Amino acid sequence: MGNKIRLIALLALLYLDVMTMARPQDSISSSDCGPNATFLTCGLPCQPKCGDNPLLAVVCAAQCVVGCQCDFGYVKNDAGRCVLRSEC
Secondary structure, three states: OHHHHHHHHHHHHHHHHHHHHHOOOOOOOHHHOOOOEEEEEEEOOOOOEOOOOOOOOOOOOOOOEEEEEEOOOEEEOOOOOEEEHHHO
16 A cells, blocks of 8 residues: 555656646747747757767657757757858
């Protein structure tokens, strides 16, 4: 019986944690991210960077990251700005 209660409590805490992370962030918008970037509540943890080889596949963990992400076709440069790969 004690293990069932612990499991239910753990699941409840996990649910609350996930719901808190999935909640839209009212204080940040895409305009705060800078040009060529968008604010996402569930973005990739490993964004493409200028130094990455575009011919190699990147293995990325399946988890959501809240924050600004470069738009499709853009990569982060050393200054943290989203630029076209040709501008690296």
